[in-house]
Amino acid sequence: MSDVVIHCEGLSKCYRIGEREPYRALRDTLTDSLYAPLRHLRSLLGASSNTVQPNEDSTFWALRDVSFEIRRGEVLGIIGPNGAGKSTLLKILSRITKPTTGRARIRGRVGSLLEVGTGFHPELTGRENIYLNGAVLGMRKAEIERKFDEIVAFAEVERFIDTPVKRYSSGMYVRLAFAVAAHLEPEILLVDEVLAVGDAAFQKKCLGKMGAVAKEGRTILFVSHNMTAVQSLCGRAVWLDGGKVVQQGDAEIIVTEYLQTAAESCLEQVWPDRDTAPGNESVRVRSARVVGLDRAPVETIDTRTPFALEFAYWNLKAGARLNLSVSLYNQEGNCVFTTTTVNEPHWHGKEFPAGLYRSICQVPGGLLNDGSYRAMLLVVQDLGRILYHHEDIVVFEVQDSTEGRGKWYGKWTGVVRPELEWATEWIQPAAEGERFGSPDGGGASPLGNPGAGRPGQCG
């Protein structure tokens, strides 16, 4: 027990549905109170708010009966899909919100980083914001003063330190914000997806700092979607889903199992009945599936897996010249690509007799970056007239591949993630007495040489 620094026991958090809505007008409470004066007066005073168990219909359990322990010096990763309760857990442990039931004991000074730059004010200068942000994160004034020069140097904003941060570029802003956070020296560090912001170099810096903090023997609780980072930084992991602990244990094992089952996607939709299937009097869709190249259902797709999109549809108007067009959108809503059947060799340009058709589009591995994707299907007649369009006809997740990324374990940036051919030659040996830089002197971002040491391959 002595070296357990965080001990959670049956933590649960229940939100009443609607509570996260902007606000409740006083009028609602007042009119309600005409019917049940005492009860509503009590609720106005907050008396019955948290103590009464709300009924099940109007509640949402963001976290349910979560128990785990963290020992001193341990780095624990919390993983799980969106809405699994990871952030809620972090909010409870950093004391921003209270659990509905259960309890947690924390021993030691806690620093929590739910975002970088909390409390930054655009009108204040860099210098002023360092003090303000430091104080918000729980640093003493003397401590900030002592580390001030270090923070400024880390952020590389020396020249602009007396400029209001609203004039900063977004990169400078994030660097400064992170620099302050990086100099927080708590015994226990709670970190949310702060690494999801900023450019690759910044993320590398964040992860490097995290690794350094971990080596100093401090305890870290790290919430992330970045499985590679979790695997390399954390010794243990807790996998949450639907507010419950699915599994906990060795990070390596948990992440692997999580990746195998994580499919909050819609890989297959089938409408067997032609009369009710989505579509119209011209065309109806029978099924849409994400499958392997062998047309078997796929479990997981990672950035290197080739896969196929398969659509089955009824043509109801004999003689129509049909085309399919599929647009793939990523999480940010950007269209990654649009592909059509224009180059399809067998039926393109021909008149389709009435009947059931199937079209398959192969997507090569080494094309999509990791993330979640939605496909939109268009059925087009005569290359111009849209007969039918169906959004989100399939939704699937492309997992991060742990291979082919060298030692870089941060977020791989880019809309796509092709594995391109590279070639390096030694053009000229150094002449006698001539000085070139040291061989590793130019060591730029690891993104510059993906898959270093491996022969290039095109998926």
Add this chain to the structure above:
Amino acid sequence: MATIIAARELGVAENEVIIQPAHGWIPIDLHEVWEYRELLYFLAWRDIKIRYKQTMIGAGWAIIQPFLMMVVFSLFFGHLAKVPSDGIPYPIFVYCALLPWQLFAHALGESSNSLVANERLITKVYFPRLVIPIAAVCGGLVDFAISFVVLLGLMTYYGVVPGVAIVTLPLFVLLAVLTALAVGLWLSALNVQYRDVRYTLGFLTQFWLFATPVAYPSSLVPASWRPLYGLNPMAGVVEGFRWALLGKAQGPGPLLAVSVTVLILVLIGGALYFARMEDRFADVV
């Protein structure tokens, strides 16, 4: 607000925090607020710093506002309506009341909106939430100090010499600030859930201005009713200011006693209500 069982109570070597659901009314943890006094200082400092950023006149606004109000009041109430002013020149009579009034009105507005305005902080970092309205109230003191200089000018101009009573002035300043805080605690906590507060505030402040003897002396109120008038703590503050600065014959006396009692009740009630609602702020705001 998480319940803290600090090391001193458990007798263990290091700080241990126990996080558990809140039940019932929670005592106000002033010790913890004290622990976070530096944050309080920085938040107040931030409010002061940003108030007049990118304005031409800057802190001059702290002088212009009460000064113009004094001119308007002197013209309409003093000159045209001939409101009595206990034998004191009307401009200085009204300015002397406008000073604490502006301090109060500003502090009340800022503190009532403070929790909502600092929503980002509340949902991302832990600290005793009480720090926020307190910091908001403190921010107004600088404006007060600046506009006080004008009063000194007026006093010189009208040849008003304050008596010994001036040493009590800080007490009345404190009374004004605490009154704003007391009401601000209620309103800021209510504002988190019911944004109606924002719309009520302007009306409330105006109404309160007329219920306070700013433009007229409290001697207009029948003597037997005057202690009741103290139910409005700002009446006690304004009367106290005039007594301390302008050397009015009789002190605020029983009126002040009523004011202080009311203030203490509202303040304790506000703090309890605030502590009660505190752990829900992050979920609701």
